[in-house]
Amino acid sequence: MLFGTAAAGAALFAAGCTSNESNEDAGNGAEQAGIADDKPGKKVTIGFAGPQADHGWLNAINQQARNRAKKYEDVTLESTEGSNDNAQQIGQIETLINKKVDVLVILPADGKALTQVGLKAMRAGIPVVNLDRVFASQQAYRCWIGGDNYGMGLNAGHYIGEQLKDKKNARVVELAGIDNLELTRQRTDGFDAALKNYPNIKKVARQAAEFTVESGQETMAQLLRAEPKFDALWNHDDDQGVGAERAIKQAGRDEFLMVGGAGSKRAMTAIKADNTVMKATVLYPPTMAASAIDLARALGQGKGVGGLAEFEIPASLTLYSAVVTKDNVEEYLPIGFT
Known part of the structure; x- marks a missing residue:
């Protein structure tokens, strides 16, 4: 069912x-x-x-x-x-x-x-x-x-793929959750499976955070320093996304779209306002x-x-x-x- x-x-x-x-x-x-x-x-x-x-x-x-x-x-x-x-x-x-x-x-x-x-x-x-x-x-x-953790990654990947399907040599990055959890691996597997349908898109970086605001900010800052330009970010968790968005704002970056995970009210409010990189979140209700x-x-x-x-x-x-x-x-x- x-x-x-x-x-x-x-x-x-x-x-x-x-x-x-x-x-x-x-x-x-x-x-x-x-x-x-x-x-x-x-x-x-x-x-x-x-x-x-x-x-x-x-x-x-x-x-x-x-x-x-x-x-x-x-x-x-x-x-x-x-x-x-x-x-x-x-x-x-x-x-x-x-x-x-x-x-x-x-x-x-x-x-x-x-x-x-x-x-x-x-x-x-x-x-x-x-x-x-x-x-x-x-x-x-x-x-x-x-x-559905695999489906969560799959749907995030398909959404990003459709947004970037006409962009040549598109680059995406992934801010994952806790790597020793099976659910994190499932989300990544689903994401990678979806991106295989879009040969123009390459995942150029993946960093694991800890599902916290602090780890999201620290890890996202590292990603931003390592990748001077990319087109989309998938963040596994909206709580750690609070920190990720702080790092993005501090870096003055806005050339990419961001997809969150889980479905926080804060993320949805940002999506509704449509004035930040946050464009979607994938529910884990x-x-x-x-x-x-x-x-x-x-x-x-x-x-x-x-x-x-x-x-x-x-x-x-x-x-x-x-x-x-x-x-x-x-x-x-x-x-x-x-």
């Missing part, structure tokens, strides 16, 4: 989970299995565990989950403080398991490192919704929902956390998703990485994170 856009996708999923219409068109009696809707039903306690909200996107994840849970009278949300320390986050999840919550929503700081605690929950009869950073075993979760709460509630109530013939929720849901430009920014501004 692929969401067409972040906003439309989240809306579609919410509509699906909350549909009051019967599924008669399915032709197999799926309506008898029960579809989750807005009406109060069986009470569900959802345990929510994520990493420390030391980043704009992660903070938005927490807000999306909490706000979504408040929407339902039958949902109680048990949230942990969040931690980037694997051992500490495992301890927090084990506390939720011991409290015998009905369902767990887990965004692990490190999916591989937290696989065992996911398995422990599942073996205890607590279904797990694995949010974004995937566990190493499918047995550690009932459903996975998250973004934190609305996935709201959808994870919908999934957890449906699991806890033993219900399915409206609009599908199956009785059960899917095993995985991948969100689409839409490209936000001046032409569609008004549509996406409401889901931009701060």
